[in-house]
Amino acid sequence: MxxxxxxxxxxxxxxxxxxxxxxxxxxxxLSLNPDRDVDRIHGNGINTIDIDVIEGRYMLSGGADGVIVVYDLENYSGKPQYTCKAVCTVGRSSKYVHKFSVETVQWYPYDTGMFVSSSFDKTMKVWDTETLKPAEVFEFEGNVYSHHLSPIARKHSLIAVGTKNPKIQLCDLKSGSKIHVLQGHRAEVLSVRWSPRYEHILATASADSKVKVWDVRRASGSLLTLDQHSGDKSKASSEAVNTAHNGRVNGLCFTGDGLYLLTTGTDDRMRLWNSATGENTLVNYGKVCNESRKRLQFTVSRGCSPEFVFVPCGSSIAVYALHTGELVTMLRGHYSNVDCCEFHPDYQEMYSGGKDCNILAWVPVLRxxxxxxxxxxxxxxxxxxxxxxxxxxxxxxxxxxxx
Structure with missing residues (x-):
């Protein structure tokens, strides 16, 4: 160096x-940092975490107990050993708390004064961080598996929502109403992600084994339905129905530049796709253990060469080289299955949450x-x-x- x-x-x-x-x-x-702890607040498994992109200082977590916690990651002590404290909590004593498991939490991309959560209680809530009260509540017919706000949108303020209903709902923050429905899937929608490159492009993953890419300005259906054989010339291109995986597709993640899309499925496979053409790049990651029946939150590094993928794999986190599929290392520290991980691009740190109710901090070893x-x-x-x-x-x- x-x-x-x-x-x-x-x-x-x-x-x-x-x-x-x-x-x-x-x-x-990256290794488990013995000097950094995160307050243990959740009484049940942690399903989702998110770090704000404005300051890179605050982290949200949502658990199977319905509780939402806001943590401050900043170290004020001046000592190497410190604990990331819980700043505020929407606990069981709050009348606004979700009644069932919180599946997704996300900061508003432009301001930490607001965040959004969705739950198996069939609601999605838009929260005011100052008062810890919902400013808006959207209700749905079935469990909400996933939601996502575009990280770059300037011309719309839409939240994409995946529920037990095969139709994807688009909710408008400005009007406080559901304004559009995307139809095409035949089973529950487990994960939704906006492109970080084009504000109108949305990817959705479903239990029907399909991944679809949409331009929400179009009313004529999806742009692409990803086909796992599209990059393999040895397979017949006219093979029945296009499927991305041979099982439920429960994980989606764009690379930082939006040029590629990663998907995970219960067929224990992870695939890398060209997000513009929908072509399967045929990168072989080997067996990627995936026992989750709902959304799996995984993440990609940013600013590295090459980039790396962090994927929950049982009680460990597998780290792969993005474009070769090589398994670089396994991060072990949780006592039970890992459900979510989030990369912190400002410091090249990573946080993970699991069914053991712990959030672990994985920090570079400095020499x-x-x-x-x-x-x-x-x-x-x-x-x-x-x-x-x-x-x-x-x-x-x-x-x-x-x-």
Whole structure:
């Protein structure tokens, strides 16, 4: 790493190259941090977490007990050892609390003064963070599995909602009403995600084994229905019905640039798709254990080269290289199944929640300059080994980067 600093100081390298290399090094060194705890508030499993993108300081969590918690991730003590405190809680004593399991929580992308939660009590609530009271409540006919607000939208304020009903609901924050329905799925919609690249593009995943991509400005149905055989020329292109997985599709995640879409299913597979063409890139991640019957929250790194995918896998979190499918490492620390994980791009940290009622902080292991200096030759050897073995994680982190 000292070599990168010297090259940047001398003007031989683009600053972006140093940033990517350091981000990659930090992600590759993620481990459970014994000095950082997160207040244990939930009395039941944690289904969903979200970190605000404005300050990168506050984290939401929602549990199977219906409770919602807001945490402050900032360290005020000045000491390495500290606990991320719960700032406020919508607990069982609140008359506004969800009656059943909270499945999704999300900060309003432009302001931490508001967040949205959805639940198996068939409601989605828009909360005022100051008062911890719902400013708006949307009611549905069935359990709500997932909702999502666009992270980039300027021309609309729509929340996409996936419920037990196969129809996707679009709710407008401005009018406080359901304004549109997207029809095409034949079973419950388990996950919905807006594109981080185009504000009108929405991806939806269902228990009918299908993933559809929509342009919500069009009234004529979905743009694409992803086909797992579309990238495999050995398979007949006219094969019956297009399916993304051979089971329930319960996880969706766009890459940070919106160029690719990742999906997970109960067939224990994860697939990477070209989000523009819908083509299956045929990256083989091997068996990705997935026992969840509802939405699975997984995440992708940002600012690394290459990027990495963090996927709950039983009581562990599997870390894969995005474009090669190589299993980089397994993060172990939970005592029971992991249901959600969220990457913090500001510090290359990761938080995970599971059925053991714990939220764990996974933090890069920082090394001193003395250690860096001593390991320069080792890093060069590792990079050479990565190049010869085709390991992209080390190849791009420590060797030359043409970006």
């Amino acid at each position: 000292l070599g990168f600093l010297t090259a940047r100081q001398a003007g031989l390298d683009d600053p972006l190259r140093l940033r990517r290399a350091e981000s990659t090094r930090r992600v590759l060194s 001193s300059l003395e250690v860096e200096e001593k390991s320069d030759s080792e890093n060069t050897a590792v990079a050479d080994a990565g190049q010869s073995s085709g390991n992209p994680a080390f190849q791009d982190a420590w060797s030359s980067d043409e970006d």
